[in-house]
Amino acid sequence: MKVLSGHTESYYAASANMALEYPLLNGDLEADVCVIGAGYTGLSTALHLAERGYKVAVLEAERISWGASGRNGGHVGVGQRRCQSDLEEMFGADIAARLWKFSIEAVQLVERLIVKHNICCDLKRGIMHLAAKPSHDNYLRKEAELLRDRYGYQGVRYADEQEVQELVGSKRYLGAQIDSDSLHLHPLNYALGLAAACVGMGVKLFEHSRVLRYRGGSPCEIVTAKGRVRSRNVVLACNAYLGKLEPRMAGKIMPINNFVIATEPLPDSQAQELIANDHAVQDTLFVINYWKLSGDNRLIFGGGENYTTRFPADIRKFVRKNMLKVYPQLERTHIEYGWGGALAITLNRMPHMGRLEPHIYYSQGYSGHGVPTATFAGKVLAEAIAGVEERFDIMARIPTDTFPGGTLLRWPGLVLGMFYHSMMDKFGR
Structure with missing residues (x-):
């Protein structure tokens, strides 16, 4: 399969069902809102604003969804990145309940957009969370009971070892x-x-249009190498690829690298053996393994991270060892694709959303839960720009600490912390 031009050589890029290209920004442009970044956050923001009648421009440094939005495991799970019992302890019962409702809406929003805009994306239903240790098993059982009994959520149940x-x-x-x-x-x-869908609503999308600098004001001004946008509002939707564009946000997130492989297509009988119900799967290790079957019966398996600016020399080998711990029967199965990408985590693993100045909005730090959360964030940002700020205010009040040492010294602390948790994965109960 031919890989979509300009994207990393992933299974996803090789099986993309459209190869549309968008121009680079050349010259001056005026808009109501300029969105910087064309991943889920930026695209959802633009689409929801366009539905409200706003004139929107989206600037992407590479290709549409070149970053984590085009490389992730494809899981669209209810809940936040932190479990519901943690949220109750962190924020109290009322806010925890609101966050739970937001997460349900986020998953429903993804499905609703897919149906409304006739998006062909191998949509399937169901996720399994697997206990890697006895203590994790007890936690999963109790959490399922909490969701059913306190939140009335009947979509979850506990399954025993057999x-x-x-x-x-x-x-x-x-x-x-x-x-x-x-x-x-x-x-x-x-x-x-x-x-x-954005283009169909009149949004102007620009690729290969990296933002070099911007300033707030009336109007705001956003500058690329060959063009400039003047807009009333700016949305920063860069996540792990924020770089040095906005120092006021950079220290709140940590970009880390995660890696994925895709096998050759598997026979139906073997695919059924690996995941009998065709759900997506993830385990409870701190550095999780996650996997699913693609639309053409490949095993898409993610496992392993690093915290440097470089990827492993052989990503397929790096991830394959984790896959074989789960499925030793795949020893002779050919790995056709291996790729990696950066995601942004926060210290508390909750999304970081807010407003830097009266007309400068942002959302980032989805910590591996980005498909539903970023899509929902785009809707909430659009509401706030339109003057409906209740849900935005709830999300913006969630505290997000700066990583110790800021952007310069956060890496050593992260590596030490991740090493500790990896040892707990190996030896803890």
């Missing part, structure tokens, strides 16, 4: 939460579909 091993064809796991209302999909095709 059932889990039958469902996933691996003896590695002890129990599971099975969530039938969550989704999974082809992430790049979903993003490309959002982009096409």
